[in-house]
Amino acid sequence: MSYLVLARKWRPQTFGDVVGQEHVTRVLQNAIRTGRLSHAYLFSGPRGVGKTSVARILAKAINCEKGITPEPCNECSNCQAITSGRFPDVVEIDGASNRGIENVRNLQESITYRPIKGRSRIFIIDEVHMLTTEAFNALLKTLEEPPPHVHFVFATTEIHKVLPTVLSRCQRFEFRRIATNVIADHLRRICKAENFNVPDNVIEALASEADGSLRDAETLLEQVVAFQGEDIADEELLNLLGIVDQTTLLEAAEAILSSDHPRCVEIAQKVYERGIDGSRFCARLLEIFHELLLLKLSRNKLPPDQKRTIASRLGSLIEEIDVDQLQIYYELLLRATEQARRSSEPRFVVEATLLKIASVPRLIAIPQIVRALKDGKSVTVTQSIDAISERGTPHLTIQKPKGREEIPHSEPKLPPIDPLDPAKSWKHFVGWIDTQDPILGTALNESTIEVLNEKRWKLTVLSVYTSLLQQEEKQKKLLDFIRQFFGIQDLSLDIDENGKKKKSNGPASEAQDATYNNVKAELKQTVMNDPVVKDVLEILGARVVDIRPVKKVLKNSVIADGSESPAETEEK
Ligand SMILES: [Zn+2]
Structure with missing residues (x-):
């Protein structure tokens, strides 16, 4: 035929x-x-x-x-x-x-x-x-x-x-690639009309394998039908055609999600023995994780038709997994698919990929850590993918000190405040301002104070902040803080530029610096107001040193063949 x-x-x-x-x-x-x-x-x-x-x-x-x-x-x-x-x-x-x-x-x-x-x-x-x-x-x-x-x-x-x-x-x-479920329905229609007895799991495997092409699906069905009448098990049939079946894919996803390494090796072996194309397998597994990601993002709303199989089988396993974590699995698979396509030994790419993904330590969202610490539990914090691929899987455990609540709350020791010699306690004053008004605190970075007379001080600040501090509103605020801290009323401030100017290429670059610093100060304010950050600072007794954009987690990750992928500089 x-x-x-x-x-x-x-x-x-x-x-x-x-x-x-x-x-x-x-x-x-x-x-x-x-x-x-x-x-x-x-x-x-x-x-x-x-x-x-x-x-x-x-x-x-x-x-x-x-x-x-x-x-x-x-x-x-x-x-x-x-x-x-x-x-x-x-x-x-x-x-x-x-x-x-x-x-x-x-x-x-x-x-x-x-x-x-x-x-x-x-x-x-x-x-x-x-x-x-x-x-x-x-x-x-x-x-x-x-x-x-x-x-x-x-x-x-x-x-x-x-x-x-x-x-x-x-x-x-x-013309669109045809959806897998639409192809499967079409194949079922053909089977019914032609009196073919093809089990549903085989139909679904064929529909997925056809990758959106109705003609390919029909051709595959034709091949399956050619074996009809012979006593061949479904799995064996798919083996003969080198088709990835849903069961194997779900098993692989399950092994990954439950970090079951021996099972991962078994599945990789099975894929190889059945003559399934390694890149095709990775691509199909990628589809599964794509579905899982969607499932997670849609807050576990039940998806239509055959995707329910994925949801019902893996739904409970992804409940405890963070979206970012699934995203990492997804990206690793995406790269593996590409690598398997180019590799002369796709078998090892499959095995290495399954093991690698199953070894990715669980990421824990910061609010979860904070919640756990508040409850007095210990939390295992894992490192980024970079660290994992380079040094195995290190774990860093942060434990909330026992009985921390019982430790009497003590203020850091302050030197005695002398309003006649504010320079002595100026650093502490700036540190305090930082907690009250981060923009002002940033502007007072590297500032110095000098007493000119009883009612007049000279404030020297970095040149980029002079314009900010010359604003009436900021000055009023600063004087108010001085009154609260040093107990001095009716003071006037001379604002001077610090001689330590940054390398400047003229006014334009200075203006840029000023804008940059203003943006940074505003960013700091936003971060300091974040409830999670507040909790972290309070519970861990930490302080904010610097605020930087987050680098992409997968940067420079090493996969399978050990070659290093080009650094991605994309920022979140
Ligand atoms: Zn006609």
Whole structure:
């Protein structure tokens, strides 16, 4: 039995039969109804999703003997001739083998003839991106003024290779990769009609393996059916075809999520023995983690159809896992898929990947740590992926000191405050301001104070902060703080620039510095107001030293073959 039989037999013959491309068929049918058919269509999309099938149905709809119709009758001689590929006015050209200028010239000549049997002549050019530039340019002339009795339908899997000038003269339709559940339903329909007895788990494996292509799915089904009548177990059947089955994928995900290393090795071995392509396996596992990520983000709302299997089997395992953690698994798998594709030993990539991912220590969100510490529990804090790949899996345990609450609360010792010699306690004053008004505190960084007389002090600050401190509102605030701290009333301040200027390239750069420092000060204020940060400071007795953007966790991580990936500088 030829593998093409099923695909040909189940080729859609009406717009209604077309699977998964309703957004295209509806618009085309409306164009037919309203008499607004275009003279040039461009169908783009992956292979096996119905581009040429829709082109033929369109040809029938235009040439049906019962009149131009949104759904061809498939009974008249024109419809039947088009279905069997014998209609003189529908010309199918393979762009890959007719790509030269000569072919297009022949086409141009043929276009001038009136239709022989039908209403219009339809030229279907498949893989149109294969045409040479010369051929494209010749085609362009035809597209500029197409004869009224001609319609073009171009199909391509690589739209980016089609000249923009051609694109702009066509009405474009993007055909979609067909959803796995839609493909599975279609296969079930075929099985029912053809009396094939194929178990559902095999159908789902075939649908996933087809990767959005209905034609590939039909071809795979054909191969499975060829084994019918022979006593072969489902798993063995999938083995024979080298297809990844859902069960193995779920087992792998389960082993990863529960950090079960021996199981990971077993699964990698099984994948190898069954002749499953390593990169395909990683890609399918990636899909599972993509689903898990979505599941987690949608707060465990139950997803439709077969994804329920994933949810019901793995849902409880991801409950305790942070979204960031799943994100790390996902990124590791993404890289592994790429590596397996390039590797001459994809088997080891699979094994190393499973083990590596299963070894990723659990990340714990800061609020969770704070909560645990508040409850008096100890928390294991793990390091970043960088550290893991370089030095195994170190664990750092932070324990809340026992009976911390009982320790009498004591203020840090302050030197006696002398309002006549504020310089002595100035550092403490600035430290205190930092807790009251971080912007002001930052501005007083590296400042010094000097007493000019009883009612007048000289404040020297970094040049970038002078303008900030000269603002009336800030000065008022500062004087108020001085009154509270030193007990001095009616003081006036001379504000002076610190001689220690930063390397400056003139006023513009200084202004930039000032903006930078203002932004930083505002950032500090925001961070200090964060309840989690407040808790951390209080519980751990910590203080904020610096605030920096978070580097991406996966930076420089080493995977499988030990090669280092280029550093990513993306910041969160
Ligand atoms: Zn007809």
